[in-house]
Amino acid sequence: MKKVLVSIFLLVFLITGCSNESTDVVNNEETTKTSTTEKLQEETSNSNESIINEIINNNDLSLTEKVELIVNDKLGSTTNTELKRLDGVEIIDDGNNDALIIVLNGNDNFTTKMIKKGMWIDSVKILEPISQIKELNEVELISIFWFLPLTNTQGNEENTIVMSFNIDIETLNQINWDNFVHNNIPNVASNYFEHSVLQE
Numbered sequence: 001m002k003k004v005l006v007s008i009f010l011l012v013f014l015i016t017g018c019s020n021e022s023t024d025v026v027n028n029e030e031t032t033k034t035s036t037t038e039k040l041q042e043e044t045s046n047s048n049e050s051i052i053n054e055i056i057n058n059n060d061l062s063l064t065e066k067v068e069l070i071v072n073d074k075l076g077s078t079t080n081t082e083l084k085r086l087d088g089v090e091i092i093d094d095g096n097n098d099a100l101i102i103v104l105n106g107n108d109n110f111t112t113k114m115i116k117k118g119m120w121i122d123s124v125k126i127l128e129p130i131s132q133i134k135e136l137n138e139v140e141l142i143s144i145f146w147f148l149p150l151t152n153t154q155g156n157e158e159n160t161i162v163m164s165f166n167i168d169i170e171t172l173n174q175i176n177w178d179n180f181v182h183n184n185i186p187n188v189a190s191n192y193f194e195h196s197v198l199q200e
Contacts, residue, residue, distance in 0.1 A: 048073070052129050063135040064089045067102060067126075074125045080107045083159075087147065097140040099166070102126070106146045106162065116198045119146045119163050120182040127167070128177045141168040141190075150197060162198055165189035 055061065055069045067089045075085050087103040104122070109115045123144055130136065146163040167189045175188065186192045 056129060056132050056134075063100065063133060063138060064091065066133050066135070067100065067130055070129050071102070071104070071126050074129065075104075075122050079105050081149070083149070091139060098138060100136070100139045100142045101145070102142065103145045104147065105159070106148050108148075112198050112200050115148070116163070116194070117182070120185045123185055124177075124180065124182045127172065127175075131172045131175070131177075136169060136172075139169065141166050142172065148197075150195075160195065161193070162195040163193065165192040 051073060052070065055066050055073070058066070061069070068086060071086045071089075077085055079085055083105040085105055087105060088101070089103070090101050092099050092101055106115060106119050106122075109118055123146075127142070130142070143166050144164065145161055147159045148162045149157050150160040150162070151157050165185065171188055186194075
């Protein structure tokens with residue numbers, strides 16, 4: 001009888017011990033997976049930041065080259081409709097002010113409101129790192145032009161400016177990017193233009 005009780009006790013102990021052990025193993029695996037995912041996200045974020053910092057601080061690159069690399073890193077080289085994201089970056093002297101011109105193609109989305117919001121968000125994504133480039137003091141303002149393919153009255157699709165704005169460097173330097181809300185772009189920008197299609 002004793003042997004039977006001992007055997008039952010051992011069996012229960014082993015099962016309980018094993019189930020606790022296997023639970024511990026599962027919990028350890030889940031913790032490991034979670035910490036690995038968090039670590040990868042942190043590394044990706046840090047690697048992106050380090051790439052941006054390398055671009056910003058690279059003395060061999062011109063202002064326009066730095067902007068091109070930042071746009072491609074932050075927004076990707078193509079839109080979700082397979083158009084080239086960046087159509088051009090150049091510095092233009094209009095006689096009064098030197099301006100950095102950035103011409104971009106926007107992403108399509110479910111609604112025009114979401115398209116517009118996406119353009120604001122993407123503008124902030126690139127303006128924040130661009131504001132840290134020391135060569136930016138070569139210009140007095142940044143002009144951003146957003147294009148989308150629209151169908152004209154004749155039924156033909158053509159790439160059309162749907163949003164544009166200027167932001168002077170002095171204003172750009174005053175923005176606290178940690179607290180800046182993307183829908184304030186029209187408020188901090190000058191000569192803000194929005195196509196009627198984005199107001200539907």
